[in-house]
Amino acid sequence: MKVALTGATGFLGPGLVQGLLEAGHQVHILGRNLEQALAKLPTGVTGAVFRAGEPLAPEALGGAQAVIHLAGEPVSQRWNHDAKQRIRDSRVLGTRAVVEAMRAAGTVQRFVSASAVGYYGGAHGAEPLTEESAPGKDFLAGVCQGWEAEAQRAREVGLRTAVARMGVVLHPEGGALHTMLPPFRMGAGGRVGSGKQYVSWIHRADAVAALRFLVENPELEGPINVTAPEPVSNAEFAHTLGTVLGRPSVMHVPGFVLKAALGEMAMVALEGQRVLPRRLTEAGFSFRFPRLEEALRELLA
Template identity: 40%
Template structure:
């Protein structure tokens, strides 16, 4: 199959490009600078510019572009978070709508769209989006794909939890306190904390691309939701470190502002669509997902 990737320079983009190329899929990378390889094509999503020739014959378009949310959300940075997702999706959707054979269009999205704190309520793809900055971003982000959908593309939005891998920036930040012996639960620890292994995220992208019955939002999280306390204990066990120093919610909200709710807000997400279409998780538990994330890095993290 021919895949066209936007956001291929990020952690998930690099991993997906490697994974697809390993199975001999054709991978075209959209880049904002001058192309350095034959497989790269320049584009300018801020200006809505993309050469349609790059998309000819594409079976799947994947948009993973977007500014990192794990830093303070100043007014200027909020605008960047929003526009970096919406402009890329809109540019790809407009281009896809002009093709004679509309490709499958897969966009990354966020589990944070369900709201800041959803308590014990189960969140399937049928659940409504909530309130807050990220919920508003997700509405615009997913909505920007409308031109492709209206032109006949099958459009799916991956509402993904925290992807666990030793190279993932988010996981590196979460695991750092444990490496230093300072780890502990975040807030009460009772909040549901959606996670997924990199392996299963990669497999989910392929699954969505290859199953015509999948469209709209698709939750990509462990099949059995876990709390932050359960994740914390599993991470401490995997790293052979204690988990004795909890971080109070007020500290997180003071330091991180609204972003703190991505850590202390509860989101009991269920990957209902994946499960209904026969997807089986390689790493269905926190322990399995963490073992996969750390398998090549354990000696460095644990000197014993």
């Protein structure tokens, strides 16, 4: 089928494009800098211009039968008033534009929209969270609720819609692991805050495979947790990363230090969630890297 994709040049995009092509699908990307984006992707990929916050013309979808929506302002920045507005608007207004274009186009049958495990909020401790767990009340939880509400509007016109609540995606090219590697390689890594907060992680290859799985299995609708089946505490994550790198991991970053450096955004690292991929597992998805140590060894080999 023909799959339209936003966020094609982001952290997950190129791998997802490649996986879709290898599976025999056509790929049509939607992005701001279309010429630059297409130059980075395999031959045969088509595209149209899409700027978050602006309307998306139905014909820009290129007759796609499925849409995967990943685009959004990076969360990993200091959260001042303007940054919060960009984070919220890029997701809520961007998703609204995609849904309205799909409704008008009349060709789309399947919609997969990204969300995040931030939906559940922080301060859950070791409580296991599934897709049926209640939403949180902090900033990111509110963003995710608004984001998902816009995505679910697609169901009103019969589009089979899944919302992928993404965990912490691991790969040295970007994201949390990229940030952590320099201090750990210098032997200055360790737990953050209490270390008891959970990290709901997933290897990037499994994250990409899960998104493709959702596109190809339209009977899976509603929220789907895209995380590895064995979340770990922050202290265990630090210890495992140190072990894989052959470096000590005994340093400790106090919570107040992180708050001073990152402001409100520090709570993402200091609270965390223990999220389980119940629906993905029940649907038969097979994780290549279900355990953290084997995932890190493959990524850092």
